[in-house]
Amino acid sequence: MAQQLLQALDRAGVRLTGPRRELAHLIAQRAGHFTAADLLADAERRQLGIGRATIFRLLELLAEQNLVERVDLPDGRHAYVPCEPSHHHHLVCISCGGSSEVDDCGIDAVAAEAARRSGFEIQSHRLELFGRCPGCQSGTSPQ
Amino acid sequence: MAQQLLQALDRAGVRLTGPRRELAHLIAQRAGHFTAADLLADAERRQLGIGRATIFRLLELLAEQNLVERVDLPDGRHAYVPCEPSHHHHLVCISCGGSSEVDDCGIDAVAAEAARRSGFEIQSHRLELFGRCPGCQSGTSPQ
DNA sequence: CCATAGATGAGACTTAGTCTCATGTAGGTT
DNA sequence: AACCTACATGAGACTAAGTCTCATCTATGG
Ligand SMILES: [Zn+2]
Ligand SMILES: [Zn+2]
Ligand SMILES: [Zn+2]
Ligand SMILES: [Zn+2]
Numbered sequence: 001m002a003q004q005l006l007q008a009l010d011r012a013g014v015r016l017t018g019p020r021r022e023l024a025h026l027i028a029q030r031a032g033h034f035t036a037a038d039l040l041a042d043a044e045r046r047q048l049g050i051g052r053a054t055i056f057r058l059l060e061l062l063a064e065q066n067l068v069e070r071v072d073l074p075d076g077r078h079a080y081v082p083c084e085p086s087h088h089h090h091l092v093c094i095s096c097g098g099s100s101e102v103d104d105c106g107i108d109a110v111a112a113e114a115a116r117r118s119g120f121e122i123q124s125h126r127l128e129l130f131g132r133c134p135g136c137q138s139g140t141s142p143q
Numbered sequence: 144m145a146q147q148l149l150q151a152l153d154r155a156g157v158r159l160t161g162p163r164r165e166l167a168h169l170i171a172q173r174a175g176h177f178t179a180a181d182l183l184a185d186a187e188r189r190q191l192g193i194g195r196a197t198i199f200r201l202l203e204l205l206a207e208q209n210l211v212e213r214v215d216l217p218d219g220r221h222a223y224v225p226c227e228p229s230h231h232h233h234l235v236c237i238s239c240g241g242s243s244e245v246d247d248c249g250i251d252a253v254a255a256e257a258a259r260r261s262g263f264e265i266q267s268h269r270l271e272l273f274g275r276c277p278g279c280q281s282g283t284s285p286q
Numbered sequence: 287c288c289a290t291a292g293a294t295g296a297g298a299c300t301t302a303g304t305c306t307c308a309t310g311t312a313g314g315t316t
Numbered sequence: 317a318a319c320c321t322a323c324a325t326g327a328g329a330c331t332a333a334g335t336c337t338c339a340t341c342t343a344t345g346g
Contacts, residue, residue, distance in 0.1 A: 015343050017293060036333080051295040056334065072215035074267060076303095078333085091263045102257045110249040111272055118243050119277035120234045124217060127270045129254055134262035158312050160324060179302075194326040199303065219334095221302085 001082065002028035005067055012065050019050045023058050032097035033071060033079040071099075071128050089127045095136035102129065144225065145171035148210055155208050162193045166201050175240035176214060176222040214242075214271050232270045238279035245272065 002024040009024075010016055026042045027034070036055055043050040059080060062068040066085040071092060073079050081090050081099045089102040107127055115122045145167040152167075153159055169185045170177070179198055186193040202223060205211040209228040214235060216222050224233050224242045232245040250270055258265045 015292065017343070019294070049295075051297090052333095053296090053335075054294060057293085070219070072269070074269075076213070076221060078219060091257060091261050091265070093263070094266065100261050100263070102253075102261070106249060106253040106256065110245075110253065110270075113249065114234060114245045114272060115274070118234050118245070119280075120236070120243070120272070120274045121280050122234070122272050122274035123237065124274070125270065125272040126215070126217075127253075127268065129257060129263070129265050129268040131258070131263045131265035131267070137262075137264050158323065160312070162325070192326075194328090195302095196304075196327090197325060200324085 005062070005082075008065055008067050009061070012061075014061065019048070019054050020058060022048050022050065023055065027062075027068075027082060032099045033073075033081045033092055034097075035077055035079045072126075074130055089129070091129045091131065091133075093133035093136055094130050095132050098133050098135075100133070102127075148205070148225075151208055151210050152204070155204075157204065162191070162197050163201060165191050165193065166198065170211075170225060175242045176216070176224045176235055177240075178220055178222045215269075217273055232272070234272045234274065234276075236276035236279055237273050238275050241276050241278075243276070245270075 002021075005024040005027065006016055006021060009020065014020075023039065023043070026039055026046075030038065030042075036059060039055050039059075040052060043055065059068065063070055063080070066083065068080040069083040069088070069090065071079050071081055071090060073092075074094065081092070083090075084101060088104065089107060090099045091102055092099045107125075111122055111125050114120070145164075148167040148170065149159055149164060152163065157163075166182065166186070169182055169189075173181065173185075179202060182198050182202075183195060186198065202211065206213055206223070209226065211223040212226040212231070212233065214222050214224055214233060216235075217237065224235070226233075227244060231247065232250065233242045234245055235242045250268075254265055254268050257263070
C-alpha cells in the first residue's frame with residue numbers, strides 16, 4: 001500500500017524523497033483513520049527527524065491526489081482515511097478507527113434531488129457514516 | 144429568531160444571562176453559517192465585553208440542544224448553522240454562506256443499505272452538500 | 287557529475303479551543 | 317424587596333492545531 005502511494009506521488013510529478021517514503025510506510029501501517037498528530041507521534045517515536053510542516057505538506061498533497069480523504073470526526077478532530085480515488089464516502093468505526101468504503105449508490109441521487117428542489121448548484125458533498133464495525137460489535141474489544 | 148433560541152435555552156433549564164441574550168441576537172443577525180471566530184469578532188466590534196470562553200460554551204450548549212448544527216466547511220473550518228431540531232442535513236452556499244435544509248428522503252435509506260452490506264452498526268452520519276445558492280448563481284454577487 | 291527547482295527541518299508565529307479561578311448575577315426562597 | 321447560592325462569567329494562562337519563512341539540502345534531468 002505504501003508502494004501505491006509512492007507510485008501515485010511519482011505519477012503526480014513530485015519528488016520521492018526520504019521523508020515521503022517513510023511517511024508512506026507509516027500511513028500504510030495505520031489500520032484506519034489517523035490524524036496529523038498521530039503521524040507526527042509515529043514519526044517521533046521512530047526518531048525519523050521529520051518536521052511537523054513536512055507532515056502537513058504531505059497530507060495536503062495526498063488529499064489533492066485523492067489518495068487520502070479528510071474526514072471530520074464527530075468530536076471535531078480532522079482525520080484522514082486512505083482512499084480509493086474512485087470512491088468518496090466512508091463508514092468509520094468510532095471504536096477501532098477502521099473504515100470501509102461506501103459506493104455512491106443512491107447518494108448522488110439524493111444530492112441531485114436536493115439540488116433540483118432547492119435550486120442550489122451543488123459542487124461537492126460530504127457524507128460520513130459513523131458507527132461500530134462488525135468486529136467491534138461482537139468482540140468486546142473496543143480497543 | 145433570537146427569541147426562539149432564548150426560549151429553547153430557558154426550556155433547557157439554563158439561565159438567561161446578559162451575554163447569552165446578546166449572543167442570541169448576534170446569531171440571529173447572521174445570515175447563514177458562522178464560525179466561533181465570527182461571533183467573537185461581532186462581539187468585539189460591538190464592545191460587548193464577552194469572553195472567548197463564553198462563546199464556545201454557548202455554542203456547545205446550542206449544539207447539545209440541536210439549535211445549531213456543526214458543519215465542517217470544505218476548507219476545514221468548523222462552522223455552525225442555525226437549525227430546526229428535526230432536520231439534520233444542510234445545503235451550504237460557499238459563496239454567500241446561506242444554507243437551506245434538506246429533508247432526509249433517501250439518505251436514511253442509503254445509510255441503512257450501507258449498514259446492511261458492511262455489517263456496520265451505524266450510530267450517526269453527517270451529510271453536507273456544498274454549492275452555490277440560486278441567488279449567487281444568477282446575481283454576479285459572490286458577496 | 288552538476289545545476290537547480292523543489293523539498294526539508296527548525297522554530298517563530300497564528301489560530302482554535304480548553305481550563306482555572308476569582309468575581310458576578312439569575313432566579314428561586316423567604 | 318432582600319437574600320442566597322448554584323450557575324455563569326471574563327481574564328488570561330495554557331494546549332493543540334496549523335501555517336509560514338528561510339537557510340540548507342537533495343532528487344532528478346541533463
Ligand atoms: Zn474513499
Ligand atoms: Zn471497529
Ligand atoms: Zn438542520
Ligand atoms: Zn449563496
